[in-house]
Amino acid sequence: xxxxxxxxxxxxxxxxxxxxxxxxxxxxxxxxxxxxxxxxxxxxxxxxxxxxxxxxxxxxxxxxxxxxxxxxxxxxxxxxxxxxxxxxxxxxxxxxxxxxxxxxxxxxxxxxxxxxxxxxxxxxxxxxxxxxxxxxxxxxxxxxxxxxxxxxxxxxxxxxxxxxxxxxxxxxxxxxxxxxxxxxxxxxxxxxxxxxxxxxxxxxxxxxxxxxxxxxxxxxxxxxxxxxxxxxxxxxxxxxxxxxxxxxxxxxxxxxxxxxxxxxxxxxxxxxxxxxxxxxxxxxxxxxxxxxxxxxxxxxxxxxxxxxxxxxxxxxxxxxxxxxxxxxxxxxxxxxxxxxxxxxxxxxxxxxxxxxxxxxxxxxxxxxxxxxxxxxxxxxxxxxxxxxxxxxxxxxxxxxxxxxxxxxxxxxxxxxxxxxxxxxxxxxxxxxxxxxxxxxxxxxx
Amino acid sequence: xxxxxxxxxxxxxxxxxxxxxxxxxxxxxxxxxxxxxxxxxxxxxxxxxxxxxxxxxxxxxxxxxxxxxxxxxxxxxxxxxxxxxxxxxxxxxxxxxxxxxxxxxxxxxxxxxxxxxxxxxxxxxxxxxxxxxxxxxxxxxxxxxxxxxxxxxxxxxxxxxxxxxxxxxxxxxxxxxxxxxxxxxxxxxxxxxxxxxxxxxxxxxxxxxxxxxxxxxxxxxxxxxxxxxxxxxxxxxxxxxxxxxxxxxxxxxxxxxxxxxxxxxxxxxxxxxxxxxxxxxxxxxxxxxxxxxxxxxxx
Numbered sequence: 001x002x003x004x005x006x007x008x009x010x011x012x013x014x015x016x017x018x019x020x021x022x023x024x025x026x027x028x029x030x031x032x033x034x035x036x037x038x039x040x041x042x043x044x045x046x047x048x049x050x051x052x053x054x055x056x057x058x059x060x061x062x063x064x065x066x067x068x069x070x071x072x073x074x075x076x077x078x079x080x081x082x083x084x085x086x087x088x089x090x091x092x093x094x095x096x097x098x099x100x101x102x103x104x105x106x107x108x109x110x111x112x113x114x115x116x117x118x119x120x121x122x123x124x125x126x127x128x129x130x131x132x133x134x135x136x137x138x139x140x141x142x143x144x145x146x147x148x149x150x151x152x153x154x155x156x157x158x159x160x161x162x163x164x165x166x167x168x169x170x171x172x173x174x175x176x177x178x179x180x181x182x183x184x185x186x187x188x189x190x191x192x193x194x195x196x197x198x199x200x201x202x203x204x205x206x207x208x209x210x211x212x213x214x215x216x217x218x219x220x221x222x223x224x225x226x227x228x229x230x231x232x233x234x235x236x237x238x239x240x241x242x243x244x245x246x247x248x249x250x251x252x253x254x255x256x257x258x259x260x261x262x263x264x265x266x267x268x269x270x271x272x273x274x275x276x277x278x279x280x281x282x283x284x285x286x287x288x289x290x291x292x293x294x295x296x297x298x299x300x301x302x303x304x305x306x307x308x309x310x311x312x313x314x315x316x317x318x319x320x321x322x323x324x325x326x327x328x329x330x331x332x333x334x335x336x337x338x339x340x341x342x343x344x345x346x347x348x349x350x351x352x353x354x355x356x357x358x359x360x361x362x363x364x365x366x367x368x369x370x371x372x373x374x375x376x377x378x379x380x381x382x383x384x385x386x387x388x389x390x391x392x393x394x395x396x397x398x399x400x401x402x403x404x405x406x407x408x409x410x411x412x413x414x415x416x417x418x419x420x421x422x423x424x425x426x427x428x429x430x431x432x433x434x435x436x437x438x439x440x441x442x443x444x445x
Numbered sequence: 446x447x448x449x450x451x452x453x454x455x456x457x458x459x460x461x462x463x464x465x466x467x468x469x470x471x472x473x474x475x476x477x478x479x480x481x482x483x484x485x486x487x488x489x490x491x492x493x494x495x496x497x498x499x500x501x502x503x504x505x506x507x508x509x510x511x512x513x514x515x516x517x518x519x520x521x522x523x524x525x526x527x528x529x530x531x532x533x534x535x536x537x538x539x540x541x542x543x544x545x546x547x548x549x550x551x552x553x554x555x556x557x558x559x560x561x562x563x564x565x566x567x568x569x570x571x572x573x574x575x576x577x578x579x580x581x582x583x584x585x586x587x588x589x590x591x592x593x594x595x596x597x598x599x600x601x602x603x604x605x606x607x608x609x610x611x612x613x614x615x616x617x618x619x620x621x622x623x624x625x626x627x628x629x630x631x632x633x634x635x636x637x638x639x640x641x642x643x644x645x646x647x648x649x650x651x652x653x654x655x656x657x658x659x660x661x662x663x664x665x666x667x668x669x670x671x672x673x674x675x676x677x678x679x680x681x682x683x684x685x686x687x688x689x690x691x692x693x694x695x696x697x698x699x700x701x702x703x704x705x706x707x708x709x710x711x712x713x714x715x716x717x718x719x720x721x722x723x724x725x726x727x728x729x730x731x732x733x734x735x736x737x738x739x740x741x742x743x744x
Contacts, residue, residue: 123710
């Protein structure tokens with residue numbers, strides 16, 4: 001982040017506009033002053049040619065393109081402020097944000113965060129609480145998809161980020177292979193057990209795999225039946241929940257899938273996974289709605305017209321991904337207000353949200369977009385199915401899950417235990433007990 | 446305006462200063478900060494001011510952590526499995542190159558040394574494709590030669606470790622060959638001539654002249670291998686996509702402490718683990734010292 005040039009005078013005393021939390025450095029003082037200097041009004045004695053302030057946005061593909069596309073609208077709102085988008089790859093971006101938040105150096109004014117990281121960062125105090133004045137994001141609560149705003153809400157009620165796009169979960173299926181095996185849509189989605197049974201039939205008749213990895217069914221099944229106030233792996237008192245019935249059922253389902261050889265044992269995004277789509281050896285994928293876009297663009301464009309989207313089996317509704325915009329607490333105050341203006345523009349402006357949806361397949365978190373005829377349009381990749389309307393319906397039912405600091409570690413531990421159950425025949429109850437033991441040690445860290 | 450002139454007595458310090466400054470900033474400061482951080486608990490995204498002193502709690506936690514011991518075991522396995530063959534193969538190979546190649550020598554040595562100077566990331570990405578279960582060259586060749594089922598190199602926990610060990614071996618073999626070649630050149634030729642005149646065969650000369658003379662270089666090379674092996678990070682990191690692989694079988698201690706910091710947001714424990722790893726490296730280096738240093742040479 002580059003500090004703006006120093007105006008010709010710098011009073012020796014720091015004006016109270018600088019947030020008390022940010023270290024009082026000369027750099028921040030001059031930034032605050034530059035913010036002041038921008039305000040129209042009787043000249044403070046500044047030069048006529050005052051260079052525009054720059055608003056820095058840190059993002060990852062494809063959010064960076066969405067922000068860049070908003071530049072014309074932004075320039076109408078704040079003509080003197082240029083938008084600077086710093087784009088890094090997904091993992092690097094979040095590592096850079098962790099570092100920037102921890103040291104308060106090179107903080108962007110607006111940062112894009114994926115839902116997994118929002119939870120993690122919400123536990124700390126590094127992000128601005130948008131529920132407080134001057135932001136008051138609660139005024140807009142009705143305009144956002146409810147679960148998305150709840151995903152950005154910390155335990156104390158602080159809302160640390162504004163949702164911009166969401167990932168409603170869906171079941172993408174190859175209808176041609178299902179038809180060959182004589183399996184109906186209802187069989188696929190009635191219950192998890194019928195889903196697995198359908199997979200057995202498909203394997204018998206066509207030899208194709210039901211899903212990429214048994215882990216995928218575990219991931220969804222543990223999310224069904226969460227009690228209110230519970231997190232995924234821990235409850236609000238940091239008690240470990242992995243021995244509860246939903247985990248047992250999820251592990252049993254995964255074991256059934258593996259026993260019947262219904263999974264291709266490939267990881268998502270690996271070469272083998274994309275090859276499996278191209279060759280038609282993978283019949284379904286539980287994923288976010290955005291996967292249809294990826295399949296159509298580069299994963300398996302030649303399979304156009306052979307896929308359909310269904311709701312997740314057994315009336316489960318889950319979110320896969322989602323992007324948020326947040327403001328760092330350590331950023332200078334004048335920049336924060338501009339940042340909030342940008343966030344409001346990106347998340348509450350119907351035209352921009354729809355534009356992002358149409359160009360980058362970013363499913364809007366803004367409810368007012370949902371009456372647009374774009375949702376009723378047929379998708380050629382899905383054989384003309386108006387799937388967006390179905391996904392829109394799904395967003396109404398998704399529940400937000402409370403986040404815990406050790407969720408990432410817990411996910412690893414559960415995946416490891418599942419591998420032992422699947423590959424080495426470990427008993428499900430013993431595996432979950434081992435996982436519980438390991439997690440109990442770290443739950444309170 | 447005339448610049449003030451420093452007295453010539455300052456010359457050595459001025460000439461040393463670039464290295465010293467860089468070392469202090471990029472070497473000493475991270476070390477000191479890491480040591481300081483090991484005694485704190487810190488949620489990084491809350492900012493620097495939220496560190497809290499917790500004494501030895503991070504060290505106690507690390508020593509009781511199952512995954513930390515698992516990572517140490519993985520690291521030890523990988524260090525031995527990749528380090529020992531490096532030296533067992535490098536010594537005869539160096540002798541062979543030393544005696545057999547005259548004009549082609551530099552080319553051959555260069556070819557073996559090339560993996561060492563190639564970017565680790567490039568190597569790991571390339572080997573990820575080579576080791577791919579269904580489409581990789583390794584499995585295709587094995588199927589042609591032995592007709593076996595494709596081996597899941599990077600997915601199955603028992604196969605990840607050998608795959609990583611093979612890559613590390615391939616990478617550092619050339620480096621050790623260069624070291625031993627340099628050492629071989631210091632052995633006087635008359636020793637071999639005298640031995641030949643006394644009727645010693647090639648093998649006897651190897652075991653009784655070459656190997657003992659190589660001992661100092663072996664000490665150096667093994668120390669480097671021990672330290673490098675215990676700090677193994679890049680190859681397993683890229684091969685397992687930064688996560689350590691199925692059942693954490695490719696997760697070395699360096700990867701685990703990196704994940705503790707950036708994936709599990711526990712910088713205090715990560716720092717404590719890095720210092721515990723340092724203690725392990727120091728202990729093993731001292732043991733190597735004891736094993737190789739010539740007796741009566743003043744320790």
